[in-house]
Amino acid sequence: MTQTPRAAVDGPGRPGRWRSAAETALPYVLSVGVALFLSAGLVAVTGNSWLRVFGALLDGAFLEPGRWGETLIVATPLLLVALGMVVGVKAGLFNIGQEGQLLVGAMAMAWVGTRLHGPGPLLLLLGLALGMAAGGGYAGIAAVMRYRRGVPEVISTLLLVFLAYQLNGFAIQTRWLLRDLGATGPSRSVATAALPESVRLPFVRLFGNEFHVGLLVALVLAVLMAWALGRTVWGFRLRLLGHSTFVARSTGVSAARSGSLALCLSGGLAGLAGAVMLAGGASGYRVGTSFAQNYGWQGLLVALLARTNPIAAIPMAVVFASLRTGSGFLAATGVDRKIVEVVQALLVLALLIPPAVQFLRRRRRAVAAAREEV
């Protein structure tokens, strides 16, 4: 099978390039337009004005005082989870257990913060490191199952999410694990104690908005990830593995070793996201039963929408975060905030279509070209 050179299809020179650029952009514009149109239609059905809804979303996400800082805080764990997803997908691994890995990472952070004693900054760093290790270790279970017994990681990571919910539920009720020792009453308290002041992430104040330094960490990691995947031997091996296990093996890349490492790193970043969320003030610095709040699932979608490009994941994470923070302002318009989930899902579906159509079209052209040669 040979890939037909673009020039042979479009004709040489500039016009072809312009045409192909338009051909690439147009389907995206169209399908996103249809997704937004459907969302607006859904709002209209409820008898509300989509303009007001859009305005409320914008207010909640950026315009009202202090809101864009909040949006950036929400974007941070989304970006971290997305980076983890990127590593996995590049290596051909589909880790969809971020929701659980994130929760496990937050649990580790909570344990360090509420049970260990020592200087604050040290504990904070230890907590973040342990959170990452916990997330990575949790994903490591899936890695072991995959490379020792051939269990597909999609299923095992998915099942591990639900196990993590129960694990968390158990830990926060158990005295020797994470239960809030200060709380009185039997098993009424369903959250850990709040992280002490000294173990929280420091905040940056900018133009009346606040965000924690976790954002900077995530941004640095995104750039680092882009560099490592694109410019290092490790990244090359990983991508090789993702393209073809066979080629990777024949060039001396151990699928088990590189793949396990990628899966653990993938989970580790999700775990770090959980630790950062907790230390950055999510749900009042406490881990409760609903701590993860779909951050894992959404971070995964962020990575896919960014087409597994670490840099493109940054604006995508902000878009998703703004939908989240903006949805808090929807109550005033009388539209259920669930509309935001619908919009998100429609956007994802819409952005899946153009590359698939393009792929099929190229295949068809390649087949046609091959036929002519014969």
Next chain:
Amino acid sequence: MGGFLDALGDIFSSPTMYGSAVRLGAFLAFAALGEVVAEKAGTINISVEGSLLGGAFAGTLGYHYSGSAPVGLLAGMAGGLLVACVQANMSHRLTADQFVVGLTANVLVLGLAGFLNGMIEPMAKRAPIVEVPGLSDIPLLGPALFGQTWPTYLLYGLIPLTWYLLYRTRWGLEVRAVGESPQAADVSGIDVNKRRRQAIYYGGILCGIGGAFLVLGQVGSFDPGAVGGRGFIAIAAVYFGAWRLGGVLLGCFLFGLADAFRLALPVLGHELNAQLLASLPYLLTLLVMYAITKQFRQPAALSKPFVRGLR
């Protein structure tokens, strides 16, 4: 430990326990039967969760507007099928990744059902219990299996139907061929992606029935959290049963039993770790997968997309 054994004794001698195990297991079984067919054709259909919820909501709507449970059931089938259509066409007509499509479809249905439910607030009612004369008099198992609401009995028809379709028809043979060796199937003139889409449609319809059963045959009202991840337990049951109908059904019943056990504990006044019981299906499936994947081969082309000329 003594408390645990007492609880076991109490619960396994209580007929209501078996009844609720069958009800909870039947819900899983509807979805798992469909999932087996989809996986035999080579798709890990993550959107069962969405199909179940779509079926449940559409079923509720159907009942709300018609006041008739059979109409609700048909609407549920349509709802499940609709979600399956998204999954099938996105992943096997276009070539979008099946997991991405499935996860997104789940999010979409969850959001849409929650949104519309808040807007319409449809009402549903549980169908009456129909006892099969004679059979329901069998001690312990009789009332559990044959003293249920009528939608439950659909399952008893769907089990042999699914078996017949998969193993005794040309269509079933082609579905299995497409999941084992799409290249070979393609060469022998089978439209691979069409068979895969059809397998997903079949799964969607079954999930739709399952969803409608949940509302009309079990709970009696709709709640957006009603499915709550049990679609994934159905997928787990398929792995638990290693793609064999008998094993899959056994898995569904066991998981239903664990769930019933968890729900019955507080009623019978026993303290037992609810988290442990709730995690049992996942834990068991992980262990079983670890133990058996080498012996029981999965469909060879499972989760691998097919594009003619590409490997």
